[in-house]
Amino acid sequence: QVQLVETGGGLVQAGDSLRLSCAGSGLSFSAYAMGWWRQPPGKDREFVGAISADGGTTYFAPSVKGRFTMSKDNAKNTLYLQMSSLKSEDTAVYFCAAGPPTIVVLNAREYEYWGQGTQVTVSS
Numbered sequence: 785q786v787q788l789v790e791t792g793g794g795l796v797q798a799g800d801s802l803r804l805s806c807a808g809s810g811l812s813f814s815a816y817a818m819g820w821w822r823q824p825p826g827k828d829r830e831f832v833g834a835i836s837a838d839g840g841t842t843y844f845a846p847s848v849k850g851r852f853t854m855s856k857d858n859a860k861n862t863l864y865l866q867m868s869s870l871k872s873e874d875t876a877v878y879f880c881a882a883g884p885p886t887i888v889v890l891n892a893r894e895y896e897y898w899g900q901g902t903q904v905t906v907s908s
Contacts, residue, residue, distance in 0.1 A: 786810035786897045788880050793902030800870050800906070806863040806880030806899055814838070814858040817885050819895060820865045822876035822904075832878070833865070834889035843889060848874075872908040877901040 792804040806818070819834040833844040835854045842854050848867075856863040863880055881895035888894055 786882075788882065788897055788899035790878060790880050790899045790902040793878060793904045795905045795907065796870055798871055798906055798908045801866070801868040802870060802904060803867070804865040804878055804880075804902060804904070806865075808861040808863070808882065808897075811861075811882060811897065812858070813856055813861045813863065813882070815885070816882040816896075817887055817889060818854075818856055818863045819881045819883070819889055820854065820863075821879045821881060821892065822874075823879070823901070824873070824876040827876075829879070829892060830876075831890050831892070835863070837885040867904075870904075870906045872906050875904060875906050877903050 787809045790806050820832040821829050822832050823829040833854050835842045839856050851869045853866045879901045880899045882897045883895040
């Protein structure tokens with residue numbers, strides 16, 4: 785049974801940094817492209833960033849590019865999202881997701897597995 789569990793969310797102030805983790809079981813991260821998505825209050829889920837199966841390539845939404853970075857430790861089956869210079873508009877539930885290496889990372893439907901999410905609240 786595949787499970788993705790996000791941790792690291794919380795309440796921070798604007799300008800702060802926060803690191804989210806996504807631990808997986810039942811799958812090998814080295815075989816999956818991974819993504820971070822978020823759902824702000826009252827809005828649809830939106831793409832944040834993605835990383836290739838080998839961890840060598842990342843892609844970010846324009847709204848977070850330059851502020852967020854991603855990495856994954858395939859040996860530990862863990863994905864990270866390092867967020868800095870946080871803004872109030874970053875407030876959302878953050879989800880990690882896994883999909884085949886050839887997915888179109890901007891298409892949520894192509895991800896096979898999703899975590900339950902972790903809340904990030906940025907106060908201004």
